[in-house]
Amino acid sequence: MKHFILGVLITIFGFTFTYSQTKISGQVYDNFNQPVPFANIVFVNSTIGTITDENGRFYMEADKKYSSIKVSFIGFQTKTIKLTGSVTYNMEIILEEEASTLDEVVIYKGKTSKKNNPAIDILRKIWKNRRENGVKKFKQYTYNKYEKLEFDLNTIDSALINSRIFNGMEFIFDDIDTSRVTGKTYLPIFLNEALSNVYGDNTIKEYKEVLKGNKNAGFSDNQTLIAFVKDLYSDYDIYENYLKFFDKSFTSPLSRTGVSVYNYILTDSAYVDNKWCYNIIYYPRRKNELTFKGDFWVNDTTWAIKEINLEVTKSANINWVKDLYIEQEFDVLNDSIFLITKDYFQSDFAFSKKEKSRGIYGKRTTLYDNYKFDIKKDKKFYQSQVDPYDQDIYNRADSFWDAARMEVLNKDEQKVYKLLDTLKTVKAFKRLYNIGTILATGYIEFNGFDFGPLFSTVGYNDIEGWRLRAGGRTYFTANDRWRIEGYGAYGFKDNKFKYGLSGKYLVDRKSRLIVSAGNRRDVEQLGASLTNTNDVEGRSLASSSIISTGDNDRLTSINLSAVAMQLEPRKNLTIGITGSFRTLKPADQSLFSLDFNDPETNVLKTKIKQTEIATTIAYFPGRKTAGYGVDRTIVNSGNHATLFLNYGVGIKDIIESDFDYQKIQFLYQQPWNIGGFGQLNSTLEVGKTFGDVPLGLLSVIPGNQTYISIHNTFPLLNFYEFVTDTYATLHLEHNFNGRIFSRIPLLRKLNLRELVGFRSAWGDLSNANKLLSSPSGEFLIAPKDKAYWEYSLGVGNIFKVFRVDFHFRGNYFENPDARKFGVTGSFGFHF
Structure with missing residues (x-):
C-alpha cells in the first residue's frame, strides 16, 4: 500500500485531450x-x-x-x-x-x-460452455500483448487549479478532458507502455511472459510503481466464479453463484460484429457486498461473451476506491471460438465516495493480437530465466513503438512524455515528489544516499529506556547491484551505543547470485520469532516497542558477524548458505540470565559463543517482485505462499564456539481465498534441535507483550513463557471482509470487517536441556502434555485504517503471570 501513496502524488501531473461525438x-x-x-x-x-x-x-x-x-x-x-x-x-x-x-x-x-427468467436460462448455457472458449481450449498458445497504464487527477475545478500546491506548475492545466466512463474532468499525467510476447501450455500448466519493450513518461526507474499497479489490476478471467481486485474477491456476474447475489434481465438482441447476441443487464440484490453492475452481450450459438461491462457499486465494502469500471471485448476465431482482444480497466482512488470528491484515476488498457496455437515448447523454456533488466528493452527507439503499438497514441497522450521532463525542472514539483518519496519509503533521499528509515527512529524498552536510532543506505537507483546499509542507536537508560553495518553485491543478475557480509551489536528480544535468520540488519520489533503489557526486561545483547551467499536458480526459489558467529549475553544480568554450566569443564558461563553454518531453501509461489538490483520490492506481500526450510549446524571449538548441535526448521504460509466469504491466512511452523544446548540457543514460542498486533506471535503469551527444543505452531486467521456486518442494518454503513483467529502451540524440552540451563534460574516449561491455544475476535476497517483484536486464552491459566484476556491493535491502509 505504501507505493499507492507515491503513486497518488506522482499522478497529480499531466494532461491529455480526447474527443467524442x-x-x-x-x-x-x-x-x-x-x-x-x-x-x-x-x-x-x-x-x-x-x-x-x-x-x-x-x-x-x-x-x-x-x-x-x-x-x-x-x-x-x-x-x-x-x-x-x-x-x-x-x-x-x-x-x-x-x-x-x-x-x-x-x-x-x-x-x-x-x-422462469430467460436471462438465467441463458446464464446456465454460459456456465455449460465456458471452458470451450478462450486459450484454455488449446494445448499451447502464444500471443502478443500491448499494455498501457495511465494515471489522472480527476474532478478538476477552479479551487484545485488555484491551489497553492500548484504554484509554478499552472501550465499543466492548459488542457483537460472528460472521462468517457464517469463524465468527470481529468488531467492525465503518467503513462507507461509495455509490449510482451506471452506463451502458455495448458497441459503442463506453465506460463511465461517475455517483455520486448517498455516506455514511460519521465521516470526511468518506475518498475516498483508499475509492478504495484499491475498487481492491483491483476489478470482475471470473467468466466471464473470470483474476480480478485485490490485483495478482494468480487462475485463474477457469470458465476454459478451469481443468481444469489445478482438480478438478471434480458433486455435486447441484435447483431454485434455480424454475430447474433443477447443483451443481459445485471445488478446487485443487496448493498455492501463485493458485486458489480453492468451488462453483457452473449452469442446465441457458442454462448460465449462478445462484450461485457462491469462497474463496482459505491456501496461495496472497499476502501479508497470510489469507482471501478471494466470492459472487455472478444473476437471470433474460425467462426466458433471467442478470444479476448481488448481489456479496459479504470478505477477512481479517493478518500471519500461522495459524488464531488476529488481523486486519482488509474487506467489500464490491454490489447491482444497475433494468436497462435498448439506450438509446443520444451518445459525448460518456461523455467529458464533471462536477464530481467535489459537496457535495450527500456530504451527502444520511437520507430519500434510506432510499429509495435496496437493502438495509436493520440496527440495529447504523446505530450505526456514531454511534460514530466519539464516538470522535473520545476522546484515545486521536486518538493512534492520528495514528500511522496519519504511517505512511500520512509527514507529521505540525498545524492546516492538515503537517510532512514524514519519510522524506526524512536523506541522504548526496560533495559535501554528511550532509544534513538539513525541510519541510512547507499541508493543510486532501484536497480543498484550493490548496497551498503548501517545504523547507530543509543539507549538513554543503559548509556550504551549500538550499531549495525552490512554490505551486499549482486554478482549475477540472471541467477541472482548475491554475496553479503556484516556485523551487528545491539539489544534483541530472542523470543519474538521461531524461524530466526542471521540477517545482520534484522531487529526485533518487540525490543523497541514504546508501550508494553508488562516488564520487557528479558532482553539479550547480541554481537553477530555473518557472511552469506544466495542464488535464485528459478523464479521465486532461493537457496542460501550463511556462516555466522555470535555472542549472546543478558542485556542486564540482574534482571535476566543466560547462565549455563559448560558440559565438559562444569564451569559456569554467563554468555554464549556460537559458530553456525546454516543452509536455507525458500520458495514463494505466486510472488511478484519489482526491481532488478540487489534489492527487490515485493508488490503482493501477504498474497502469496511461502515455504521456508532451514538446516543449521552448530560447530564447537571454532572461534571459541561452545556447542555442537543440529537444528531443522520449516515454515509454511498460505493465504486461501474463500470466494465471497473472505480470506483465510494460515501459518504452520515446526522445528527440532538435535543436541544439548542452553536457553539462548533453544526455540522460544514467540509471545507478544505489546499492544501492537505482531504477525505469527501469541498475543497472550509472555516472553519465554514456553521454551522448547521441539515445537509445532499453527496460526489461522479469517477475514470475512464485512460479509456478516453488511447484513446488520445498524452496522452496514460503517463498512466494518469481522475477523476470527485461532493459534496453537505444542512443544517439548528434554531434561538434559533443562539441566544445562538450570544455573540461569529461569523456570522453563514446554506445552507438551497438552497444546496451548488461544482465539481472537477482531473488528477491522474502523475509520478505514484501524483494527482491534480481542484475545482469549484457552488453557495454561496456572502459568506464572498468565494473561486470560488481551487487546491488540494495528494501523494500516488496506483496500
Whole structure:
C-alpha cells in the first residue's frame, strides 16, 4: 500500500485531450421523485449503453453522433428521449410505472425472479460452455500483448487549479478532458507502455511472459510503481466464479453463484460484429457486498461473451476506491471460438465516495493480437530465466513503438512524455515528489544516499529506556547491484551505543547470485520469532516497542558477524548458505540470565559463543517482485505462499564456539481465498534441535507483550513463557471482509470487517536441556502434555485504517503471570 501513496502524488501531473461525438449525463427518477437505480440507458440504434448507479445517476458517451436515447427498467414504461445536441448534461428523466405493476412492491424494488427468467436460462448455457472458449481450449498458445497504464487527477475545478500546491506548475492545466466512463474532468499525467510476447501450455500448466519493450513518461526507474499497479489490476478471467481486485474477491456476474447475489434481465438482441447476441443487464440484490453492475452481450450459438461491462457499486465494502469500471471485448476465431482482444480497466482512488470528491484515476488498457496455437515448447523454456533488466528493452527507439503499438497514441497522450521532463525542472514539483518519496519509503533521499528509515527512529524498552536510532543506505537507483546499509542507536537508560553495518553485491543478475557480509551489536528480544535468520540488519520489533503489557526486561545483547551467499536458480526459489558467529549475553544480568554450566569443564558461563553454518531453501509461489538490483520490492506481500526450510549446524571449538548441535526448521504460509466469504491466512511452523544446548540457543514460542498486533506471535503469551527444543505452531486467521456486518442494518454503513483467529502451540524440552540451563534460574516449561491455544475476535476497517483484536486464552491459566484476556491493535491502509 505504501507505493499507492507515491503513486497518488506522482499522478497529480499531466494532461491529455480526447474527443467524442455524443456525451450525456443526468439522473433517472420515478413519478414519486425517487431515484431509479440500475435503469438501462442505451443510444438508439446502437449497442452502446450503461445503467444508472444507486442514486439513479448516469454518464455515457460515444464516438459517433446519436440523436436519441432509450431508458428502460423492469416495472416501468420504456421511454425514448430525443437529444438536443451532441453534449447534453444534467438530464432529468422521469419513468412512469406500468399500470399492472403499481402495487407490486417487489418489482418496484428491482428484484427479479430466479424462476422462469430467460436471462438465467441463458446464464446456465454460459456456465455449460465456458471452458470451450478462450486459450484454455488449446494445448499451447502464444500471443502478443500491448499494455498501457495511465494515471489522472480527476474532478478538476477552479479551487484545485488555484491551489497553492500548484504554484509554478499552472501550465499543466492548459488542457483537460472528460472521462468517457464517469463524465468527470481529468488531467492525465503518467503513462507507461509495455509490449510482451506471452506463451502458455495448458497441459503442463506453465506460463511465461517475455517483455520486448517498455516506455514511460519521465521516470526511468518506475518498475516498483508499475509492478504495484499491475498487481492491483491483476489478470482475471470473467468466466471464473470470483474476480480478485485490490485483495478482494468480487462475485463474477457469470458465476454459478451469481443468481444469489445478482438480478438478471434480458433486455435486447441484435447483431454485434455480424454475430447474433443477447443483451443481459445485471445488478446487485443487496448493498455492501463485493458485486458489480453492468451488462453483457452473449452469442446465441457458442454462448460465449462478445462484450461485457462491469462497474463496482459505491456501496461495496472497499476502501479508497470510489469507482471501478471494466470492459472487455472478444473476437471470433474460425467462426466458433471467442478470444479476448481488448481489456479496459479504470478505477477512481479517493478518500471519500461522495459524488464531488476529488481523486486519482488509474487506467489500464490491454490489447491482444497475433494468436497462435498448439506450438509446443520444451518445459525448460518456461523455467529458464533471462536477464530481467535489459537496457535495450527500456530504451527502444520511437520507430519500434510506432510499429509495435496496437493502438495509436493520440496527440495529447504523446505530450505526456514531454511534460514530466519539464516538470522535473520545476522546484515545486521536486518538493512534492520528495514528500511522496519519504511517505512511500520512509527514507529521505540525498545524492546516492538515503537517510532512514524514519519510522524506526524512536523506541522504548526496560533495559535501554528511550532509544534513538539513525541510519541510512547507499541508493543510486532501484536497480543498484550493490548496497551498503548501517545504523547507530543509543539507549538513554543503559548509556550504551549500538550499531549495525552490512554490505551486499549482486554478482549475477540472471541467477541472482548475491554475496553479503556484516556485523551487528545491539539489544534483541530472542523470543519474538521461531524461524530466526542471521540477517545482520534484522531487529526485533518487540525490543523497541514504546508501550508494553508488562516488564520487557528479558532482553539479550547480541554481537553477530555473518557472511552469506544466495542464488535464485528459478523464479521465486532461493537457496542460501550463511556462516555466522555470535555472542549472546543478558542485556542486564540482574534482571535476566543466560547462565549455563559448560558440559565438559562444569564451569559456569554467563554468555554464549556460537559458530553456525546454516543452509536455507525458500520458495514463494505466486510472488511478484519489482526491481532488478540487489534489492527487490515485493508488490503482493501477504498474497502469496511461502515455504521456508532451514538446516543449521552448530560447530564447537571454532572461534571459541561452545556447542555442537543440529537444528531443522520449516515454515509454511498460505493465504486461501474463500470466494465471497473472505480470506483465510494460515501459518504452520515446526522445528527440532538435535543436541544439548542452553536457553539462548533453544526455540522460544514467540509471545507478544505489546499492544501492537505482531504477525505469527501469541498475543497472550509472555516472553519465554514456553521454551522448547521441539515445537509445532499453527496460526489461522479469517477475514470475512464485512460479509456478516453488511447484513446488520445498524452496522452496514460503517463498512466494518469481522475477523476470527485461532493459534496453537505444542512443544517439548528434554531434561538434559533443562539441566544445562538450570544455573540461569529461569523456570522453563514446554506445552507438551497438552497444546496451548488461544482465539481472537477482531473488528477491522474502523475509520478505514484501524483494527482491534480481542484475545482469549484457552488453557495454561496456572502459568506464572498468565494473561486470560488481551487487546491488540494495528494501523494500516488496506483496500
